[in-house]
Each structure stands twice: as structure tokens, then as C-alpha cells.
Amino acid sequence: MTVQHMKWWGWGVEGVAFSHDDKPSLAPFVQKVVDVDLNADPRPPMDFAELDVPESRLDEKLQRALTDVLGAEYVVATPLDRVVHAFGKSLRDLLRVRASDLRRIPDVVVYPADEEQIAAVLDAVVAADAVLIPFGGGSNISGSLEAPAGEERQVVSLDLGRLNKVLSIDEESGLARIQAGALGPDLEQQLGEKGWTLGHFPDSFTHSSLGGWIATRSSGMQSDKYGDIADITRALRVVQPGGTLATRAVPVTSTGPSVREMILGSEGRLGIITEATVQVHRKPAERVVLGYFFPDFRRGVAAMRAIAASDAAPSITRISDARETSFSFATRKTSKGVAKLMSSALIAVLRKRGWDLEQMCLSFIGYEGSPEHVTRQRKLVKKIVSDHGGICVGAGPGELYDQKKFDTPYIRDFLLDRGALADVSETSTSWSKLLPLYDKVVERANEAFAQLGVKGWIMCHLSHSYHSGACLYFTFAFKQAEGDPIAQYDVVKSAVQQAFIDADGTLSHHHAVGTEHARWLADDISAPGVQLIQGLVATVDPGRNLNPGKIVS
Amino acid sequence: MTVQHMKWWGWGVEGVAFSHDDKPSLAPFVQKVVDVDLNADPRPPMDFAELDVPESRLDEKLQRALTDVLGAEYVVATPLDRVVHAFGKSLRDLLRVRASDLRRIPDVVVYPADEEQIAAVLDAVVAADAVLIPFGGGSNISGSLEAPAGEERQVVSLDLGRLNKVLSIDEESGLARIQAGALGPDLEQQLGEKGWTLGHFPDSFTHSSLGGWIATRSSGMQSDKYGDIADITRALRVVQPGGTLATRAVPVTSTGPSVREMILGSEGRLGIITEATVQVHRKPAERVVLGYFFPDFRRGVAAMRAIAASDAAPSITRISDARETSFSFATRKTSKGVAKLMSSALIAVLRKRGWDLEQMCLSFIGYEGSPEHVTRQRKLVKKIVSDHGGICVGAGPGELYDQKKFDTPYIRDFLLDRGALADVSETSTSWSKLLPLYDKVVERANEAFAQLGVKGWIMCHLSHSYHSGACLYFTFAFKQAEGDPIAQYDVVKSAVQQAFIDADGTLSHHHAVGTEHARWLADDISAPGVQLIQGLVATVDPGRNLNPGKIVS
Structure with a gap:
């Protein structure tokens, strides 16, 4: 038996944990923000x-x-x-x-x-x-x-852990047949040996599988370039009661309601995804992630929108709000990464520009392709960033972000051991509704903290820019109070989710419905939409043997 | 009553018809190829x-x-x-x-x-x-x-002809709410007045509607840039028995099986689409369609694939096979457009390069965006074209193509009046399977013509390049024989469709299933896939009141 699992009590593998020993600013920061x-x-x-x-x-x-x-x-x-x-x-x-x-x-x-x-x-x-x-x-x-x-x-x-193979690569078409149980590192290694990449890197990358990504409509850090898993997935094989569903690996088809898009997000309710044919790409000749600062979140978001509307096509567009930026600074190691950036010289420059450093926002933008392509994209973006009052701070913080991007989930266990409850919620909405949604979520979360009588914190980054809008990804944390921590979690989590719905967002951009978000489904896709999904489930699984209770009851 | 309709007996509006009076090469060409x-x-x-x-x-x-x-x-x-x-x-x-x-x-x-x-x-x-x-x-x-x-x-x-309004434009998000009955020219005019475009231009543009595009999963000539209608459509309103389905105009969502993608392609079986929120774009500063020649179809297709794999992102990629190229030449007006191109000087150059002019293929590639973007795209494409033995022949034929692109459907009525049966079938498949599929379709069509004992013709162009494959669009024509023309049509149409399926294509890239393609649906999406669609239909419409018999029976 070679299938490895995560810790029974937390994220990741035994022996790996978050530590603040080398991050001198973190303890004072956490003391201040969640007591x-x-x-x-x-x-x-x-x-x-x-x-x-x-x-x-x-x-x-x-x-x-x-x-x-x-x-x-x-x-x-x-x-x-x-x-x-x-x-x-x-x-x-x-x-x-x-x-x-x-x-x-x-x-x-x-x-x-x-x-x-x-x-x-x-x-x-x-x-x-x-x-x-x-x-x-x-x-x-x-x-x-x-x-x-x-x-x-x-x-x-x-x-599905034993189904972890890249079965074949069609090099002419940029397509690979991959078994559904392959974890991120499994499949990237097998593809990488032949010079290919899937380009799908969710936060959970090290411990999530292709089938899981498909079953939950996952999104990755470089999805601006490679597409979300729904775009990447071209064909599917799904074992159902009475037969195996199989679609063809054609780029686009006009065969009625999309069966491929019914399986995407189906969370096991329509059968077991065993294999997918997915788009793969040659590893890019060049790849760089640059850091930028903006004077405030509003201007940073406007820059992301302008980039999405331009001829530029970066692989990553991400901007943290001021609170998440201050958290990033608090996790810095002495004299490394972002620490170096905030030299007194830089601070002096920013102050001279009139920046309120409390409002400053850190952004990462990634570029992939030929050296010429990367150079041109950087130039296009530089102009847009500058037009929105931002400045480029080079590749240092981007490299650090890139190295540390899969470590984030470990922090939650570390905090939990120390009496702080933390989790995430993400949504998407159109550009015109993004900042009103952001304001409402922050307001509602703070109301929830007040209701619980706890010191709480909510921070956010924009990730995944699209033509018409973007994903907002919120992280919240608060000091556990006396009593049932799950009830306390419910108060905050519900407030955030309800704010998504009230502000014209969606219940989730890429974390699925499951049981956690099911009660907002009819608000999001309307009651007739829920009935369509119920009809699908009843068609495939009249006996309710397949993962009952998820998405719809 | 202001709703206008096409001729009861053919394409387009009364008083407009195809004529060969100014096309001296067409009659000899048609005599030769279909007698x-x-x-x-x-x-x-x-x-x-x-x-x-x-x-x-x-x-x-x-x-x-x-x-x-x-x-x-x-x-x-x-x-x-x-x-x-x-x-x-x-x-x-x-x-x-x-x-x-x-x-x-x-x-x-x-x-x-x-x-x-x-x-x-x-x-x-x-x-x-x-x-x-x-x-x-x-x-x-x-x-x-x-x-x-x-x-x-x-x-x-x-x-739906009275529902023809652009209801609102969200300029910040690049989204427009448009009523489903708006025809292509209706909505482009209303959007254009405010500087916007939908960018969706199917061959049927002048006589097809937004709701129809959505209900059949339409694709347009510039879909390489703007996306197919499935990409363009962000939210839908659908009147169903017992209620109105409404999805949110969010860019991406993780709300289970995609309800939006169930309505796309549903051909009226899941309700009446009344309105959609669609992505719109600022009219590009520059737009140009260039003509290219390739020595043969194989090299031309390889060039399209290389363009799709490159950092270039043209708005149109199209290449005709040698037969369609010769048809284009046969429809030229004296001393205009492509006629000018095939000057004796150019012919001499191509012969010197060793080209077999019978195999030569005409290609159109379109570019849109800022002048700088267009210039750079043209340069990237020029290199790829050259690497594949092709040459650029300038903007002349592209302009002509652009002007005439919506006239093609009129030709069929003209031919029908003169005893020639003509129609189209299109498919898509992955790059590695494209030329084998092409060969098989041509072979099967020629077998069908032989079976009927008629002189027939089949020609093709590649349109719509994607990462992993492309659309092949076939046009066939033959001289009507004695007896039932519909039976004759069935022989040829079936041979072409069966070849799509046998060669790992799809039954249609963007023309839908309807009744014409329904018998190949299970071959394409598998019997369990058909059952999923049947389950959806039964959920919404247990009484079979909504356009029964389409897609699935």
C-alpha cells in the first residue's frame, strides 16, 4: 500500500508544521489583532x-x-x-x-x-x-x-490514491490522459519529465487530486493563464451505476447541455471520476513573479481591472488588501524577502509620494512565455501599475511568495493549537460590484466578531482576474471564546457567506458547495437551478448511494 | 408588428440573392465540379x-x-x-x-x-x-x-423578435444585459452606439438571435478572440414551467454542476431563454484581416496549430483546403480581390518556389487590439507562416472576405434553383486527429457521391483554433439526381456525420443537435451522457410541452 494521507488532525504531512521562531514580528502582530x-x-x-x-x-x-x-x-x-x-x-x-x-x-x-x-x-x-x-x-x-x-x-x-498515473500525452494536441487520483506533485512530476505542465496550482496542490479538482471546480494560482480546471478539462470518464460515462476530447462541441460541465463540480453525486483528458502546456521558457505596491486597495483593484481589459495576459494577478499586506510583513523573516523591501529608503520614497503606509497594498503579478513575451507583458503592466499610482518592487517578494505558496494551510493548525480560530471563504463577482462586496464582507465579519465579543481579523486578496470580474479570497481569524468553538465559527462563516450573496457574489469561486455552502445555493442559482441539479442526481442515483447530502439534499 | 422574417423559401430577405453575372469563372467551375x-x-x-x-x-x-x-x-x-x-x-x-x-x-x-x-x-x-x-x-x-x-x-x-433590446451596459465590468430575441445587427448597433461590441459573428449573424446562439452553442468568426457564445454568456434568465431560472453574472463559480452550461445548447427543451448577461468589449482601436497562401493544407493546418501554441492570439484563424481555395478563386470578380493576387508575377514566384498551384491553400488571419498589439501579433504570425512555407498576400483578400462573409448562405438557394444540392457540416477534434478526420470525411463523401452516381464536391476550411484542436467546416454539393432529393441528401449528410464520429470528432462544433444530428449523440457523449440530458428534460418538462423531440427523444 503506497497511498499516503495527511495528518488525521490537521493539514499536511507529519513532521511539517508552521513555526514563528524565525518571524519576530508575528507574535506582536497576532497579539494585537486577535489578542x-x-x-x-x-x-x-x-x-x-x-x-x-x-x-x-x-x-x-x-x-x-x-x-x-x-x-x-x-x-x-x-x-x-x-x-x-x-x-x-x-x-x-x-x-x-x-x-x-x-x-x-x-x-x-x-x-x-x-x-x-x-x-x-x-x-x-x-x-x-x-x-x-x-x-x-x-x-x-x-x-x-x-x-x-x-x-x-x-x-x-x-x-482513488492508486489511480495516480499520467496515462499518455498527445504531444501534438497538448492533451494528457491522467488518472483521477493523481495528486498535484504526482502529475506535475510525470508531466515534467517530458517537458510538460498542467499549470494548475491551487493552495491545496500538494494534497489534492485531479479528480478532486474536477469534482469541486478548482482554480489555481496561475489560472489567469492556464484556465480554471473547468477550462483545462476536455474529456472525462465517470463510473456510474449501470455504466461508464465517457465524453470525447474535442476542444468545443455543440451536443446539447454540456455533460462535461455537469460532471465538473458534481462532488461524487453523479459517479466516480476515474480519468480526465486535460490540456497540458510546454514548460514556459521564462517565468517570473514580480511584486508591486499600491497606495490603497481601491487603486490596486482598479489596476487589476485595467490589466484584464488590456492586451496584457499575465499568468498571476493578485493584490492583498492593507490588512493582508500587514500580515505578510508580520510573517517576514529578519532581513529577508519583503523585509528588505521596506528599507528606510523605500519608506522615505513612499512617504514623499504621500502614501499612507497603513493603507499600502502588496500585489504579485506573474508572467510566463518566451523571454520577448514576458518582457512585453511586463512593460504593458508597468505602465498600467504606474497609471494607478503603484510601483514595482522587483522579483524578490515574488520569489518568496512562489516558494511559500503551499505552506499557508499549515498556519491554521498552528493558530488552532494556540486558541485562535481561522478559516477562508472566497467568492467572485463583476468588477463594478467588487469593492462594495468587499466592504460589506468586512463590515459583516466585524459585526460577527462584535456579536461574539471576540477580537477578530479579516483580510483579503484579489486573485484570478477575468474579463468581467475577479475572485476575492477572504481569511478570517478570531480568538476562541468560552463555549462551543463550532458555534462561534458558524457565526462568522455565515456572516461572510451571507454577505457574498447579499452583495451579488457567488457562494464560492472554487471551493464547491458540499454541505457547508448548500443553504445558499438557491439564493445563488435560483430555486429552478437547484431543481435542475436535483434532477440530474435523481437520474443517475435514484437510490441515493452516491455521496448523499452534498450540493443538494 | 415590427418583427421581420426571412423568405419562406430560402435564406435572407426578399430582393437579395446571389448572382454569378459578375463572376465569370464560376459557371465553368460549377460545370466542372458538379456538372x-x-x-x-x-x-x-x-x-x-x-x-x-x-x-x-x-x-x-x-x-x-x-x-x-x-x-x-x-x-x-x-x-x-x-x-x-x-x-x-x-x-x-x-x-x-x-x-x-x-x-x-x-x-x-x-x-x-x-x-x-x-x-x-x-x-x-x-x-x-x-x-x-x-x-x-x-x-x-x-x-x-x-x-x-x-x-x-x-x-x-x-x-422572440420583440425582445430585441440591449437593456443595460455595465461599463466597468464589460457586461451587457441583452434580450434574447435581439438579432446580430440589432444588438451590435445598440452596443456600437456606446462604443461596445459583443464580437460574435457567426455566418448566420444577420438573421440569428442571441437566444438562438445560446440555445445552440453558437460560434462566431472572431471567437478565437472573443470566445464562443458559451464563454461570452455569463448569466441567463429562463422561463420554465413553474418559475423563472436566473443565474448570477459572476465570472466563475463553484456551485455544483453548471446550470449555465445546462441551458447553453438546450434548444428550448429546458425553457425559454429571455435574457442573457454577456461579455462586451470596447471596439478595438485597430482591426485587420490578412490573407496568406500555403503550399498545401497539411502545412497550413500545422501553421494554425503552431499559432495556437505560440504567444500570438489572433482574432481569426482560418485556412481553406485546396478545393475551397479554388472555389474562392472561381467566385472572384474580374480584376478585384483575390483575382489581383493571382497576377502572373505572383504565380511565377510560387512556381519558382516549387508550389503545385492545385494544392495551394488560402488562409485568413485576423488581428484586433491596439496598433502595437496588432503589429506584434502580425510579426509573430509572419514568422510562423514563413516557417511553414507560407506567404502573406496582404489585406486585400481579407477585406473582401470581411465584406462578403455573411453572403455565403445565399449561394445555396441559387444552386438549388439550378439543380445542385449543397449544405454544410462542421466538427471539431484534437490537432493530432484533424488531418486523419479530414481525409476520412472526404473519402466517405466521395463514396456517397459514387453511391448516388452523381458528380459531387466537398471542400473544407479550418476555423476556430483552440489550444488542443480546431473546428473543421465542410461544404458539400452535388448534382441532384432523379428521384427524391431528400434521400440523396441523407446519403451524403449521413456519410459525413458518420465519418466525424468514426474519426473521433464531434457531431457538431456549433450547429447543435436538433433532430438532424440526434442519432449520433450517444456515439459522441456516450449513452450515460444522453441519460443525463434526458433526466434534465424530464425534470423541467415532464409533460413534454417544450420543443419535444430535439436533442434527445
């Missing part, structure tokens, strides 16, 4: 042995059927395996698993080797009227991986 | 009065209900209105209407003014258990507009 002392003794998670793991309800008949298909080695009902497959990695998930609040965890985890075995597992599950939940990397933060609390039937978690 | 004499007396269509128009089956109750909603003026059951709304403009449609083979034409045509009236009409239709078929410009060539032959219920054609 939490990072130097106090942490409360680490309990030992796994202390967890109260419910007995597996797997019956002999289903166990035998699964073992017949897979062999005993790949039908696993150990407590650790079952707990690891019970949740994703939302704050809600972490709070529950750390509190041994395990609820309806899977009765068994199966590890099929190929599509044929998946079809046989599904047949066995349907025959037993059990529940099947597909599992990729386990990084989901929308509740897409858990069985309904009251589920009386047997629950099978289907781990 | 038809353009100088023989044409057989024009019969008079409308000679048509055998079946009685309307509209009953008094439904008539009263519709009149109550719309007023008598907008409930029309004249023979001409009913015949005009009975068909699209495929060759099959033209052959039938010209032969007075009218079948199950609508019993009444209604012209609602707004969404509210549309909802009331739909309620009345469902209450009467009648059939409702939405009608935009009437340009469809896939049989999407006709009622099933055996339909016993009353048939209502809902003409």
Missing part, C-alpha cells in the same frame, strides 16, 4: 489512541463482495484509515476531529487499482444499498467528504 | 399561394388564453407566419418547404413583449397540454424548430 499570545504553551491535539472511534458497521456480505473485487489488502477498516477518510480540512472538520466528535465516519476504506475495480465496487455498494464517498487528497473545506450524520446504511470511502 | 449548368434556366420556388398549408388546429380555448395575455395583434395564425415558423434553413428544410411538404407546422405564432408575457404564454400552453417551440431568427440547420411529424397536440411557435 492571542503565540508564546503561551500550545494545546496540541490529543493522541489518536484517545479518540472515541465508533465501531465499523460493515457487514460480512459487503466486506466479502469488496474483498472479492479488490483483495483483502485494499479493503481497510482500521480506525486511523476510517478517521482520515471521515473529513476534509475545513476549520469545522479540524475542530470536530480534534474533539473526538467523529459522527458517522466511513465503515471501510477501499483502494481500487483501476476503473474496472471501481465499477465493481460501485455495483457491490449499490447492491448492498450502502453509501459510497469518493476520496482524492482529502483537502476539501466544504464538507464534501462526510457521510450524513443520520446515515443508517453502511458507508464506504473510495480512495 | 451543373448555371446558365440554364433556373427553377424558382413556387408561389406561396400554391402551397398546401394545413389548417390550424388551434382551439378556441387556447386562442382565447393567448389573446388574453398578448392581445389579438400578437397571436397570429396566417398561413405565411405559420410556414415561416415551421422550419429552419437546412437543405432538408428548403427542399421540403419548396415541395410544399409542410408536415406539422405551428398552429399559431405568438409575439410576446416581455418575460412576464412569456411566462403567461408558457402557463397557457402547459395548461392546454400544447407544444411550445421558441423561435429566434429561424436560421437553425439542425431541425431544432420543427414539431414532431406525429404531434397531435396544438403547436405554438413563440417568436
